[in-house]
Amino acid sequence: MSSPPRPAGRKSKKILEISSYPPPRAGWGIRVSFVKQALIEAGHECQVINIAPESRTIPSPEYLTSMNGLDYAWKVFKLSLKGYRVHMHLNGNSPKGFILTIIAETLNLLTFKRPILTVHAGPYQIYFPRERAPKLAPMFKFIFGVARKVICNNEAVKEKIIEYGICPGKIIPIQAFSRQYLQYHPANLSGAMGDFVERKEILISSYVFFRPEFFIDRMVKGVAELTKIHPGVGLIILGSDDNSEEIRALVKELGIEDSVFFAGDLDHDTFLTLVHKSDIFLRTPIRDGVASSVLEALALGVPVVASENHRRPPGCITYNHEDIADMVRVLDETIRNLPEVKKQVIKPEIRDTVAEEVAILTEV
Numbered sequence: 001m002s003s004p005p006r007p008a009g010r011k012s013k014k015i016l017e018i019s020s021y022p023p024p025r026a027g028w029g030i031r032v033s034f035v036k037q038a039l040i041e042a043g044h045e046c047q048v049i050n051i052a053p054e055s056r057t058i059p060s061p062e063y064l065t066s067m068n069g070l071d072y073a074w075k076v077f078k079l080s081l082k083g084y085r086v087h088m089h090l091n092g093n094s095p096k097g098f099i100l101t102i103i104a105e106t107l108n109l110l111t112f113k114r115p116i117l118t119v120h121a122g123p124y125q126i127y128f129p130r131e132r133a134p135k136l137a138p139m140f141k142f143i144f145g146v147a148r149k150v151i152c153n154n155e156a157v158k159e160k161i162i163e164y165g166i167c168p169g170k171i172i173p174i175q176a177f178s179r180q181y182l183q184y185h186p187a188n189l190s191g192a193m194g195d196f197v198e199r200k201e202i203l204i205s206s207y208v209f210f211r212p213e214f215f216i217d218r219m220v221k222g223v224a225e226l227t228k229i230h231p232g233v234g235l236i237i238l239g240s241d242d243n244s245e246e247i248r249a250l251v252k253e254l255g256i257e258d259s260v261f262f263a264g265d266l267d268h269d270t271f272l273t274l275v276h277k278s279d280i281f282l283r284t285p286i287r288d289g290v291a292s293s294v295l296e297a298l299a300l301g302v303p304v305v306a307s308e309n310h311r312r313p314p315g316c317i318t319y320n321h322e323d324i325a326d327m328v329r330v331l332d333e334t335i336r337n338l339p340e341v342k343k344q345v346i347k348p349e350i351r352d353t354v355a356e357e358v359a360i361l362t363e364v
Contacts, residue, residue, distance in 0.1 A: 012043050012044045012045060013039075013044045013045070013085070013361065013362045014044070014045045014046075014047075014079075014082070014083045014084040014085065015039055015044060015045070015046045015047075015084065015085055015087055015361050015362070016046075016047050016048075016049065016076070016079050016080070016084040016085065016086050016087065017032050017035065017036060017046060017047070017048040017049070017087050017089070018048075018049045018051060018076070018086060018087065018088050018089060018100070018104055019032045019048065019050075019051065019052075019088075019089035020032075020050065020051060020052030020055075020089075021033065021048050021050040021052060021055070021062065021063045022055075022062075023054070023055055023240070023265050024052070024054055024055070024239065024240035024242075024265040025239075025265060025266065025267070025268065025271065026052075026209070026239070026240075027120070027176065027291065027292050027293070028089055028120055029052065030181070030268075030292070031176055031178075031292070031354075032048060032089065033062075034178065034180045034181075034354045035354055035357055035358060035361075036048060038354050038355065038358045039358055039361065039362070042358060042362070044358075044362055045084075047063075047064060047079060047084065048062065048063040048064065049063065049064045049066055049072065049075055049076065050063040050064065050065060050066060051066050051072070051097075051100060054240060054242055069103075072100065072103070073103055073107065076103065076104050076107045076108070077107045077110075077111075080107050080108045080110070080111040080113065081111055083113075084113075085108065085113045085114075085115060085116065085148075085361075086104045086105065086107075086108040086113070086115035086116070087115065087116045087117075087118065087361060088100075088101050088104050088105065088115055088116070088117050088118070088147075089117075089118045089120060090117070090118075090119065090120070090143075091119065091120045091121040091125055091128075092119075092121065092125030092126060092127045092128025092129075092132075093121070093125050093126045093127065093128075093213075093287065095127070098127075098136075098139060098143065101117070101143055102139070102142070102143065105117075105142075105143065105146050105147065109146060114146065114147065114148035115146065115147055115148065116147060116148055116149045116150075116151070116360070116361060117143065117144065117147035117149070117150045117151065118150075118151040118152070118357075119150060119151070119152045119153075119157060119161065120153065120176070121153070121157075121287060121288055122153065122156070122157065122287060122288055122290075122309065122311050123154075123156040123157045123159070123160045123311075124287065125287050126287070128140070128160065129160035129161075129163060130160070130163045130164060137164060140164050141164045141165055141166070144161055144164055144166045145164075145165075145166060147170070148170070149170050149171075149172060149360055150166065150170060150171045150172070151172050151173075151174050151357065151360065152171060152172070152173055152174075153173065153174075153175065153176055153290060154173050154175065154290065154311075155173050156311070157173070158171045158173050172360060174353050174356050174357055174360075175290065175351070175353050176290070176292055176353070177290065177292050177295040177296075177348065177350070177353065178350075178351065178352055178353040178354045179350045179351065179352050180352075180354055181292055181295070181296055181299075182272070182296065182299055182300070182350065184268055184269045184272040184273070185269050186269070186273050186276075187267075187269040187270040187273040189270070189273065189274070189277075192261070193236075193261060193263055193274075196234060196236065196261040197234075197236070197274070197277055199234075200232060200233065200234030201230075201232030201233070202230060202232055202233045202234070202279050202280070202335055202338075203234050203236060203277060203278045203279050203280075204223070204233060204234065204235045204236070204278065204279065204280045204281075204282050204331070205235075205236045205237075205238055205274055205275055205278040205280075205281055205282070205297075206219065206235065206236075206237055206238065206281070206282040206283065206284065207238045207239050207271075207283075207293040208237055208238070208239050208284070209239055209240065210240075210241065210242060210243040210244045210246075210247060211243070213285050213286075213287055214284050214285050215284045215285070215307070215321060216237075216247050216284070217246075217247065217250055218284070218321070218324050218327070219235075219282065219284050219327075220235070220247060220250055220251055220254065220256070220260060221250075221254065221324050222324045222327040222328050222331070223235045223256060223259060223260065224254040224255075224256045224259075225324070225325075225328045226328050226331055226332065227256060227259050229328075229332055230332070230335055233259060233335070234259055234260070234261065235259060235260045235261070235282075236260075236261045236263055236274060236278070237260065237261065237262050237263060238263050238266060238271060238274060238275075239263075239264075239265060240264065240265040241262050241264045241265070244262060248262065272296065272300070275293070275296055275297050275300060275302060276300045276302065278297070278302050279302070279303070279335075279338060280302070280303050280304075280305055280331065280334055280335070280338075281293070281294070281297035281302050281303070281304045281305070282304075282305050282306070282331075283304060283305070283306035283307065283316075284306075284307055284321065285307065285309075286307050286308075286309040286321050287309070288309070288311075290311060290312075290313060294306060294312070294313060294316065295313065295348050298313060298315060298316075298345060298346065298347055298348055299347050299348055299350060301342065301345050301347065302342075302345070303315075303317065303334060303338070303341045303342055303345055304316045304317065304345075305317045305318075305319065305327075305330055305331055305334055306318055306319075307319060307320075307321035308320060308321065309321075313346070313348055314346045315344065315345055315346030317330055317334055317341070318330070319331075
């Protein structure tokens with residue numbers, strides 16, 4: 001990945017990223033890893049405090065751990081004293097995230113630096129926007145208000161942030177997807193995973209976390225029905241398999257163990273190799289914004305079938321997420337017309353939005 005050189009004479013910046021960080025490889029963490037790399041390549045300093053539940057206590061040279069609340073606050077304050085500006089990441093679904101954000105922003109302010117904030121996901125989440133949780137409006141006004149800049153996914157999210165009384169001029173929509181996401185070397189798929197991919201006539205891939213908002217139970221029930229119509233269909237589930245026990249039990253109960261493969265957390269090369277080899281990419285959440293995995297699939301020419309949330313990119317084929325039969329119908333129609341559907345995939349614009357974000361983080 002290339003970054004523009006830092007102009008001669010310009011002082012390097014110190015940026016403290018506070019976010020989930022790989023592993024597992026998830027949307028926020030992948031983005032932050034690209035931003036960190038670009039900052040360092042441009043001559044700046046960047047540290048990451050990892051707040052991912054799955055990995056925050058596991059030591060790594062790539063990030064700082066956050067063992068507990070006190071440890072987290074101390075590290076934020078210590079790095080703030082050393083001149084680091086906080087770049088906080090959050091969405092509107094996690095009360096714990098709100099608390100961590102308020103702590104980080106306040107500690108950064110105490111050292112006379114105004115933090116930068118990135119708001120992830122779409123315009124409708126559990127506690128966001130204002131009409132979803134009016135009692136939390138003062139908290140959000142503080143979180144958005146003290147930030148020097150607020151980065152969000154798109155104009156729709158920006159409009160919802162403005163409703164908290166925030167100055168429009170400091171809210172900057174930047175698409176999370178960037179050209180770095182598509183840089184990969186095709187991986188050699190071997191063992192059980194390679195065998196699964198080779199023997200399936202139709203390969204459906206889906207990137208998930210084993211959380212309720214991904215509706216994975218509906219997905220596997222739908223696939224069970226789909227295999228009655230298309231016996232050669234295989235579903236490969238991508239992403240960390242933490243908390244997957246109930247879904248694995250459901251797959252066994254439905255008798256479709258031969259049609260579902262749990263790939264687990266994968267490196268970037270293997271992940272994109274599997275997406276590229278897929279005939280269909282299936283996206284099930286409804287509170288997401290423009291998901292990077294959806295854009296990756298489209299950019300690779302893979303048809304995307306997704307739950308309808310009115311924020312899907314052009315070319316996505318959507319279904320009603322509450323209706324398993326509708327999911328099966330859409331997947332069936334897509335499979336029956338697959339050659340034509342593949343020709344009609346609309347590839348998204350691919351900008352270097354990582355460079356755009358780095359420019360905001362390091363501007364004078």
